[in-house]
Amino acid sequence: MRAFHCLVLATAGLLLAGCQSLLSPAQQPLPTSTQxxxxxSTGCTGTECPLVNIDLQLPTGLPELNARIERELLQLTTELPSDPPPVSLARYEQDFLATAKPGWTSYLQAKVLEQHDRLLVIELSSYRFTGGAHGIPGRAYLNYDRTLNKVLTLNDMLLPDQEDAFWDQVQLAHQTWLKANGHDQDAEFLDTWPFERSDNIALLFGNVMLKYDIARIAPYSSGHPDLRVPYPRLNGILQPYYFPGRR
Structure with missing residues (x-):
């Protein structure tokens, strides 16, 4: 019985190795490193000391992408989208701690959310508390095509002249989200929090996700709402090679 069990495990291992061998170099899982x-603040003790916490999971062998990840992560530290970001994480940390008041905190994280097919999906997160009733969280996503060696724009993801059709499908997903959260018949909510477009798009394995900043399509208490568009709804809209399982 034990011999049979070992044979099954060995066979499964060979099948897995065989499946992986069929993947192109751009589809093999990419190793990552963590920092x-x-x-x-220097010399500070106690629970109210200002702090900066950095957590980075970076793909190995892609220095240009990692530089882009740092730039986009630093952009989440700015007050306004038009503000220039700090030149580096080290400089950001130095400036934040030099001016921080007791209780101020800043957390920055980059992680590989998914790897599938030719895509590497990176999630960037931030949280800054600089006084007031609550802190300011942020999110951003990078979809990196390992075949093209580039971070994708929405135009890269879509077939020509399909942007309006894409947003039509996102609006349908918004209607689904409203109904699921009990807002579809709430006239005041619908008037206060109308549908908006979002640049935070992630080509996940299960669906296309759009993540929204706080207080965009829902109040702060709702956190970061996300809308999910199933891939079958994007036939004829999304580039065929970005459907999971297609090459």
Whole structure:
């Protein structure tokens, strides 16, 4: 019986190795490295010390993408989208701690959310508390095509002249989200929080996700709402090679 069990495991291992061997270099799982650190104001002790916490999971062998990840992560630290970001994480940390008041905190994270087919999906997260009733969270996503060696724009993802059709499908997903959260018959909610477009798009394995900043399509208490568009609804809209399982 034990010999049979070992044979099954060995066969499964060979099948997995065989499946992986069929993948192109751009479809093989890419290794990552992790960098983590947390620094507090010099000489400060106690629970109210200002701090900066950095947590980075970066793909190996892609320095240009990693530089882009750092730039986009630093952009999440700005007050306005038009503000220039800090020149580096080290400079951001230095400036934040030099001016921070007791209780101020800043968390920045980059992680590989998914790897599938030719895509590497990176999630960038931030949270800054600089006083007031609550902190400011942020999200951003990068979809990296390993075949093209580039971060995709929406135009890259879509077939020609299909942007309006794409947003029509997102609006249908918004209607689904409203109904699921009990807002579809709430006239005041619909008037206060109308549908908006979002640049935060992630080509996930299960669906296309659009993540919204707080207080965009729902109040702060709703966090970061996300809308999910099933891939079958994007036939004739999304580039065929971005459907999971297609090459």
């Amino acid at each position: 983590r650190w947390e620094h507090r």
